[in-house]
Amino acid sequence: MANVRLRNIRKNYGKVEVIKGVDIDINDGEFVVFVGPSGCGKSTLLRMIAGLEDITDGTLEIDGTCVNDLEPSKRGIAMVFQSYAIFPHMTVRENVAFGLTIKKASKAEKEKKVAEAARILQMENLLDRRPSELSGGQRQRVAIGRAIVRDPKVFLFDEPLSNLDAALRMDMRMEIGKLHQDLGASMIYVTHDQVEAMTLADKIVVLKDGQVMQTGAPMELYHEPANLFVAGFLGAPSMNFMDVTVNAVNDTTVAVSNPSLDRIEVPHKGRPFTVGQTATLGVRPQYLQPAGDGAGKLHGKVILTERLGSETVIEVVLADGSKIIAALAEDSIQSPGTAANFDFDPNRAHIFPETR
Amino acid sequence: MAAITQDNHGLRLIMRYVVLTLIAIIFMFPLVFMVMSSFKPDLQLLRDTSSIRAFLPVGDLSFDNYRDASSRVPIGTFVFNSVLVTGVTVLLSLLACSLAAFSFVFLNWKGRDVLLSIILATLIVPFETIAIPLLLLVSQMPWIGLEGFQVGWLNTYRVQIIPWIADGLTIFLFVQYFKDLPRDLIEASRVEGASWLQIYLKVVMPLAGPVIATAAILKFLVMYNQYLWPLIVVQQETYRPVMVGLQYFFQLNTAWGEIMAYLTIITVPVLAFYLVLQRAFIASIASTGVKG
Numbered sequence: 001m002a003n004v005r006l007r008n009i010r011k012n013y014g015k016v017e018v019i020k021g022v023d024i025d026i027n028d029g030e031f032v033v034f035v036g037p038s039g040c041g042k043s044t045l046l047r048m049i050a051g052l053e054d055i056t057d058g059t060l061e062i063d064g065t066c067v068n069d070l071e072p073s074k075r076g077i078a079m080v081f082q083s084y085a086i087f088p089h090m091t092v093r094e095n096v097a098f099g100l101t102i103k104k105a106s107k108a109e110k111e112k113k114v115a116e117a118a119r120i121l122q123m124e125n126l127l128d129r130r131p132s133e134l135s136g137g138q139r140q141r142v143a144i145g146r147a148i149v150r151d152p153k154v155f156l157f158d159e160p161l162s163n164l165d166a167a168l169r170m171d172m173r174m175e176i177g178k179l180h181q182d183l184g185a186s187m188i189y190v191t192h193d194q195v196e197a198m199t200l201a202d203k204i205v206v207l208k209d210g211q212v213m214q215t216g217a218p219m220e221l222y223h224e225p226a227n228l229f230v231a232g233f234l235g236a237p238s239m240n241f242m243d244v245t246v247n248a249v250n251d252t253t254v255a256v257s258n259p260s261l262d263r264i265e266v267p268h269k270g271r272p273f274t275v276g277q278t279a280t281l282g283v284r285p286q287y288l289q290p291a292g293d294g295a296g297k298l299h300g301k302v303i304l305t306e307r308l309g310s311e312t313v314i315e316v317v318l319a320d321g322s323k324i325i326a327a328l329a330e331d332s333i334q335s336p337g338t339a340a341n342f343d344f345d346p347n348r349a350h351i352f353p354e355t356r
Numbered sequence: 357m358a359a360i361t362q363d364n365h366g367l368r369l370i371m372r373y374v375v376l377t378l379i380a381i382i383f384m385f386p387l388v389f390m391v392m393s394s395f396k397p398d399l400q401l402l403r404d405t406s407s408i409r410a411f412l413p414v415g416d417l418s419f420d421n422y423r424d425a426s427s428r429v430p431i432g433t434f435v436f437n438s439v440l441v442t443g444v445t446v447l448l449s450l451l452a453c454s455l456a457a458f459s460f461v462f463l464n465w466k467g468r469d470v471l472l473s474i475i476l477a478t479l480i481v482p483f484e485t486i487a488i489p490l491l492l493l494v495s496q497m498p499w500i501g502l503e504g505f506q507v508g509w510l511n512t513y514r515v516q517i518i519p520w521i522a523d524g525l526t527i528f529l530f531v532q533y534f535k536d537l538p539r540d541l542i543e544a545s546r547v548e549g550a551s552w553l554q555i556y557l558k559v560v561m562p563l564a565g566p567v568i569a570t571a572a573i574l575k576f577l578v579m580y581n582q583y584l585w586p587l588i589v590v591q592q593e594t595y596r597p598v599m600v601g602l603q604y605f606f607q608l609n610t611a612w613g614e615i616m617a618y619l620t621i622i623t624v625p626v627l628a629f630y631l632v633l634q635r636a637f638i639a640s641i642a643s644t645g646v647k648g
Contacts (some may be wrong), residue, residue, distance in 0.1 A: 052543050073549030086539035089562040099548035150548070 002063035002076065002153035002186055003028055004049065011210075018044055020210040021058070026154075026188060031180050032311035034190045035197040035233070037288055042190045043158055045207070049175070049188065050079050050156050063153055070354040078147035079156040082163060084139045086131050086146070096145040103179045117145040120182065121175075133339035137168045144179070157189040161196065173199060194234050198222070206230050224269075228355045231282045237313065239282045240324040241356055249273050254351055257282055259319040263296045266351045273353055282350040285313070287328040288342040290334075296341035300324065302334045383410065390623070394421050394616035408594050421617035428608060430593065431621055434601035439625055441516045441597060442579040446520045449575050450568060455520070457530030458556050462542055472531070479524040483584065490519060491588055514598065515589045520579060526571045533567035534560065569636030576629055598622040 011019035024033045034042040042271050047053040049060060051072035053280055059066050067075045078099075086095045094101070096117055097110045105113075119126045140160060147155055157176070162170045177200050180187055191197055197204050198218045206213040206221065206229070214226040218234075225231035231239050244256040247263060254273045257263040266281065268315045273279060288298070302315035303323070313329050326342060328351040334340060388411045393401045395417040404410040410558040425431060459465070460472050494509040509515035537560065545555045586623075590596055596604070605618055 050547060052546070072543075074545045076545065079544070079547045081540045081544060083538060083540045085538065085544035087541060087559060087563075098545075098550075102549045102554060146544075146548070 003061075003213055004154055004186060004188070005059075005061040006045075006049075007059045007061075009045070009048065009060060010056045011041070011048060011087050012056045013051065014193075018210050019048070019056075022207075022212055024205055024212065024215065026186055029184050031177075031187045031189065031200055031202045032200035033197040033203070034188065034205050035192065035194060036209055036213075037233075038192055040207040041210040042192075042207050044210075046079075046156055046158055046188060046190045046226055047076075047189060049077050049154075050077055063287055073318075076153035077156055078150045078152035078154075079158065080140075080143045080147050080160045082159040084131075084143040084163075086139055086142050088131050090130075091127065092123070092129055092131070092134070092142050095131070095142050096127075096149055098146060099150045115146075115148040117148040120148060121145050132298070137166050137172055140164065144176075148179075148183070153186065154186055154188040155183075157187065160189075162193070165202070168207070177201065194242075195236065196213065206233060225282075225350060228280055228354050228356065231350055231352070234324065235284055237285045237325050237327060238290075239284050239350075242281045242283075242322060242324065243278055243320065243355060244281045244351075245274055246277050246279055249275060254279075256351060260299050264297055264346045264349070266346045266349050268351055271351070271353050273351070277353070278355055280352045280355055282352065283324075283344055284348070285325045285327040287344050287348045288328075289326075289344065290328060291341040291343040292351075293339070295342065296343040298324075298342040300340050300342075302336050302338050302340045304336060305334055307339070314340065316342075387623070390616050390619050393613060393622045395419070396421075396613055398611055403617075420611040421611075422621070424611070425605070425614040425617045425621075428614070429601060429605050429618075431618060432600070433594065434596055434598045435622060435625065437513075437600075438580055438582075438597040438622070440626035441513060444513075444575055445517045445520050445579050446572050448517070449523065449526055450571060452521050453523070453571065454511055454530045454561065454564065454568075455556070456527050457534055458552075458560060460527070460531050462555070462560075463533040463552065467506045472527075475524045475527055477524075478548050479503050480529070483629060487588065494519065494589060510589050511592045511595055514593060516582070516586055516595070518584075519585075523575075526575060529574075530564070530565055533564060537563060544596075565636060570635045573630070573633055577626075580626060 004024075006022055006024040008243065009019055009022045010017065011095075022045060024032070035043050044053060048055050049062075051067070051070060055068050060068055061075070062075055069348065072079075075200065090098070091216060095116055096114050097105075100110045100113060114127070115124075123138065123141050123145065126142070127136055128227050131142065140163075143160070149314060160176070161172050163262055164172060167356055173196055176189075180200075189196075189200060201218050203215065204218055204221050205215045208229050213233075214221055214230045216224075221230060222234055225234065225239075228241070232241065242258060242261065244258045244261060245255055246254055248255040249268070252267055253265040254268040255263055255265045256279060261281070283298075290296075298318075300318045302314055303317050304315040306313040306315075312331075314328060316324050318324060337353060392411055392413055393404075395413065396404065397416055399422070400415045400497075403413070409415070448623055456475075460468060494515050496507065497509050499506050499509060499514070509518075541559055541563075544554060544560050550558065581599055583603070586595075586597050586600050587603075590600070602618065604623070606615065
């Protein structure tokens, strides 16, 4: 177990800068998830921590030691790859013990550690099989087992669940969460799936174009997104955005409106606004409540209703032609073409100076 | 409906077997002719060529041709020489070329791609164009062996082996195969602490079975069929391989039965080698699209 500290980490491929000065602190035993759209540099960053990519600039410390120039195997890390990367010509036992075999560990030590990993991952019965005889989830277990026996200071996971089907993904997600509880090791996990990020992380790092957009606890990011990107990236269905005009600004709030939205006052949280500018208002679909005829703050017309059982999602078109989504209680079915009026708590809305 | 489909399927299967059997018979003809003729006296052999009897074990059959052929030239020595030279070259070639390809694919070093291009360019140079310069080179090459220091490699096994160890085609085959191996396997090995040599020995080579078989068979055929090179660098019977021996045998006499006996003997190692690697070879043709 260890702290991991990234300071002004940069990565260039030729003239192209893919990681643009990243600072991240990962505390002992913390589960940190790097999340972002594809191409944001999250996997590159993980591979730099693993030592599989050179660090162009900046320092990477694991447990207080600068490891920039250390070989991957000397960094005290273990990595689980997206493709599992288990050796097809070896049995599960040989795969799990591979690192120990390389280290020339004694037979007794190997057996003890493999048995321990197999017990934790409940795969005792698979040890003598070959990878070709295993399902996707079982292969993933073998890859995790290989990481466990190395007793690493930091576990690195590179999109470990993306090759699994939806049901299995949920099971494995829970298992990885449980593994973190049992082992208490520091873990860094890369995913593009915000559900995985929200469910697993102690801390989420949202990345975009090689830069950190926001770092924080999952609910902190969910409730207090620092910018438009984070607001739109986390949460399902994703946050509704509307272009609004700023009517007035005071110390704590900003008054905004648009043709579909009555004037409301939203906390600006210190962000700068000027009267008359166009800004973006964000409201999560779950926070919209249906209001009666002529009531409510937000007015539009229903274009689509989706019944999901536990909730009903309706799509609404606003006066300016933009669309929003409302996640309502299961019985709030509204037929397309009818007028839709919504109320919401302005304190739960977010206002951003930038436009989409 | 189902019955019709079934019949169609059965008919197509029969047709397929008929066609394949015909092709197999056509390919078998020369071999069967060779083996049958090797048991027949010359007169009968020539008389039989005008009929189907050429392919049948009929008439006066004996091992006389084998006895006479081996009393005329040391066939055993020729076969031994060829098998030794071929076997050692194939093994060393697999080792050297796979190591070279490993370096080209997995290691980063300056000039790597340029050097690989140059090596691949050698594929278009016919051996005949470099035979004489190579002859001059090996005739002046120094060597330190059990007998001490010598100059000149002519009339040895090594002159038949060493120039043939490294070749562009074998390197190319390994490079292509290694490129298709998942990168993650190599990176996982590095994270687990394996050295490059350990990655080569424990991860890459155990997964290279099909390409090893392909490269081995292609190299085997080239080496076993060597003619021009041994003809010019080996004058002594002691080091002569089978193909040069065949020419030598041909010049001594034109007893067809004995020639067929000689040919039958030298075909045995090729068939044996092919049978051993047959499965891997077919798998590799299917997976790499390279054929021998």
